Amino acid sequence: GIQVEQSPPDLILQEGANSTLRCNFSDSVNNLQWFHQNPWGQLINLFYIPSGTKQNGRLSATTVATERYSLLYISSSQTTDSGVYFCAVVGTSGSRLTFGEGTQLTVNP
C-alpha cells in the first residue's frame, strides 16, 4: 500500500515563529488531507488538498502531486497551534485514507 512519511516528527517553536511541515507519499493520490489533533484529542480538518495551493488564515498548504509531496505552512504561530498535525492520503489504486505518523508541534509562549 501507499507509504506516507511526515517530517519533522517533533517541532518546538516560540510564539510568532513560522514553520513548514512536510508530507511525502509513495504513489499518486486522489485524496490528501491535513488534520490537526489538538491537546484535547479532537481531530480538526485543516485542508482537503489533493493538488494545488490553499490558504486559510495563518495556515496554507501546497500539494505537488507530480513530485509526491505536500507542505503545510503555519505563520505567526500561536500556543493554540500546538498538537499533532497529520497528513493522510488515498492512493489512486487505494480505497482508504492512510495516515502518516504525524508531526508533534509545541508552541511556547
Add this chain to the structure above:
Amino acid sequence: DTAVSQTPKYLVTQMGNDKSIKCEQNLGHDTMYWYKQDSKKFLKIMFSYNNKELIINETVPNRFSPKSPDKAHLNLHINSLELGDSAVYFCASSQYSRTGELFFGEGSRLTVL
C-alpha cells in the same frame, strides 16, 4: 449541531466485558468509518461502511463487530475486552469513500483494566 457525534466519550471497564460505542452523522454522507488511535497516536482504519454495506474490513479481531442500521449510524461492539483494546476509537464519515473529505467525531477513549 455536532456533525459526527459518538457516545460515550469515555469507557472504563474490566477485561472480559463487552462494550458498545455508537456513532451518528448528520452530514448526509454515504460512507462511515471506525478508526483506532493507539498510545503512539497512530491512526489506523478498522472498518468502513458505504450506505450500510461493509466495504473495508481490516485485520481486526472478530471480537470487534460493526453494525450500520442506516447510513447515518455506525456502531461498534467489542466482545471479551482485552488490555490491548485500550485506545481511542474515532468514528468518521465522508461523502465518497475514496475522494471525499473525511470528518471525525470527538473520539471515545476506552480503558480496559
